[in-house]
Amino acid sequence: MDSLSQIALGSAVAIGVMGRRTAVWKAATWGAVAGTLPDLDVVIDHGDALLNMVLHRAESHALFWLTLFSPLLAWIVSRIHREGPLFRHWWLALWLVLITHPLLDAMTVYGTQLLLPFTNHPFGVGSMFIIDPAYTLPLVVGVIAALRMKDAARGLRWNVVGLVLSTAYLAWSALAQAHVEQQARDSLREQGVAAERVLVTPAPFQTLLWRVVALPDDPADPHFHEAYVSLFDGPGSVRFAAHDRGAELMAAHGQTAPVSRLAAFAGGFVKLSTKPNGQLRISDLRMGQEPDYVFNFDLGPLDAVGSVPATQVSERPPVGPALRWIGRRIAGDEGPPPWSPR
Structure with missing residues (x-):
């Protein structure tokens, strides 16, 4: 999916997991960062345009490697904010952000190598276009509400609603695809x-x-x-x-x-x-x-x-x-x- 969708999803997931345990802006920021990290593989030049295509969404999108990376990222974040007691919550939040990135990518047709190093099969459901405002908008609204509302509990509820609506839209896309x-x-x-x-x-x-x-x-x-x-x-x-x-x-x-x-x-x-x-x-x-x-x-x-x-x-x-x-x-x-x- 496009970068905005991944940033919004990462922020929404991190906010949803961290809740009131930390400042909402911290969860939103690190969710956005972790939601962007897998796509940094685009800076790697394999020396050939076709290779660059088929090797995108490879190791950086593999659930196994992202799972191994998540505790290190959580440790860094908890150290930066001096929130050592929240390490396990940061770990869960950032792990979910990291793995939902490739899982969302797999809803497009491009091909995401989720199960490296065990298989390089490119998974692609193909029920979502790479940019779809109906998916992204609920996430963006939910994250903004969580960041801006003075009533923190209400803002967090808006964030949950955004996640539910966007996930329901993914399910709708798969059902519509099967019908067609x-x-x-x-x-x-x-x-x-x-x-x-x-x-x-x-x-x-x-x-x-x-x-x-x-x-x-x-x-x-x-x-x-x-x-x-x-x-x-x-x-x-x-x-x-x-x-x-x-x-x-x-x-x-x-x-x-x-x-x-x-x-x-x-x-x-x-x-x-x-x-x-x-x-x-x-x-x-x-x-x-x-x-x-x-x-x-x-x-x-x-x-x-x-x-x-x-x-x-x-x-x-x-x-x-x-x-x-x-x-x-x-x-x-x-x-x-x-x-x-x-």
């Missing part, structure tokens, strides 16, 4: 498309409009299928559009290190294409929409894939028209999006 996935799978069967791997993620900033991507079971099938589903759509089949996924290129280059690495990280939801300059490009189908994807990587010429460091090329549709289309599509307008394939 079932609807999409039913439509695929009706249309004779054999696709075991179906990805359902929310369109930006909300959980009412969902993007569905289906990969065919047959590796020789040259297409993947994409659709948008609004929770306000009437009865009827989901309308899928077929797009080229570069099956021949995958057959030729799928075993090269950069292609296999991203394909494994993305659960197979990738496509290959060639650019006019002869470069092979791999795109992560999970984040973006056809034809614009956040994570595109140029891997070098076809006869020397992986011989040069991968370079990232992000593509996004125009923000204003895209947001207006999302609003119309939520309401049931099935007109084509402004980023229709070029």
Whole structure:
């Protein structure tokens, strides 16, 4: 999730655990700090844009390592504030802040390696967009209330309400995702498309409009299928559009290190294409929409894939028209999006 969400969650959790045992500002401050720490791995350069992507949310987001780190952080905080008797409470508070960070990240589709060093599997529920005001706002309001209200008990109750509402929203997102996935799978069967791997993620900033991507079971099938589903759509089949996924290129280059690495990280939801300059490009189908994807990587010429460091090329549709289309599509307008394939 975005930094503001993680800061707000960290502050809310720390305030909730520490309560009146310490000043609210102390709990809020250290909750924000601990809620930010796991994302500092972005400053590590692995020498390659694709590696930087797949190795983000790795050790710094592992529950095991964060659990080992939490008593040290709690000891430092309790020493700074001369609150040695509160060490165990600080330990619990900061441990919860540290582990809720990657657990929240795992609700997005990116991929969070929660169980390192035991497995590097990238967990990603995919029911939350990376920025969603409906999740973040209750946390922010609760934390501000706890910091500003003269009635401390009332402020702490507001903080609890913010945590409850934000957690309930996470549960809602998972239920909505499951509903859309079932609807999409039913439509695929009706249309004779054999696709075991179906990805359902929310369109930006909300959980009412969902993007569905289906990969065919047959590796020789040259297409993947994409659709948008609004929770306000009437009865009827989901309308899928077929797009080229570069099956021949995958057959030729799928075993090269950069292609296999991203394909494994993305659960197979990738496509290959060639650019006019002869470069092979791999795109992560999970984040973006056809034809614009956040994570595109140029891997070098076809006869020397992986011989040069991968370079990232992000593509996004125009923000204003895209947001207006999302609003119309939520309401049931099935007109084509402004980023229709070029």
